[in-house]
Amino acid sequence: MRVYLPATLAMIQELVTADGARFLPLGGTGFAVTPALREAYTSGDDEELGEVALREAARASLRLLSDDESGLPARRVVVVADADAAVRPDLDDAVVRVAGGVATGDIVAVHVDGGAAESAVQAAVKAVDAADLGDEDAELTIGDVEDHDLGWYATQELPFLLELL
Template sequence: MRVYIPATLAMLQQLVADDSFQPLSGTAFAVTPTLRESYAEGDDEELAEVAIGEAALASMRLLAAETGQAGPSSQELPLRRVVVIADAEATARPDLDDAVVRVSGRVNRNQVVAAYVDNADAEPAVRAAIAVVDEADLGDEDAEFIVGDAQDHALAWYATQELPFLLDLL
């Protein structure tokens, strides 16, 4: 199954260094039957965009957790959303949301198809959004607007073989 895994640049570094990484709690997003049913229209490409958007929002939550820990690696890396695209075995989790799936185990580099990563121009919006993402989840309209601004930034696509070069250029 094609899955969209929320990640951070630190997780991307681990993928490149170790040839695998562990999605947090095995959480990923995909075009599930439940997601298809929840949309009256939309082809697989449009539904994949929905799943990617959900993964990008989850990536923002990961960034919020990283910055809260204030570890040395999180201070050195830019604040950019990352979504890793992989082909992996996954089980649907409709109890969580329409697009949520659980990946069992580590994802190996040979399963990774590509990654989406924010460009540098998204960093200020992402920084502002990670500060209020919890409030947005609780329904604060101002916070939702700030998170929406970050989500409006398009993610750049990188082929698997480009990831080491992307990380070197940060």
């Protein structure tokens, strides 16, 4: 199953420096095109629904950034991998659990915000909890960061990405 795993640059740095390691999403939480997600949308192919799961993972990345004290730039990060995952029907439609992490060889790509999104990401990190509770102004702040597209990086490009930060 294609899974979208929320992350931070610090998590990517740890993955790159730990040769042959597994990527361990916090709590095993990820997002995917699940039967419940397909049912929630009246139209859309797997690619379009994959974009929905990617956006959900990017929003979850904002929550991870609220605890990030690495000193690295504030950027949303989503690790895309092919992995076994169990659907979590007790949570949102796209939520899955990945047990035991993901082997680096199963990582397909990593999506990361560009530098232009940094101030919007910082504002969204402060607003994400309020947005989840229905605050309309906070939801607009989240919308501002979602206006920024995430860049696509192959796994072999990650050391260079981190070096350029």
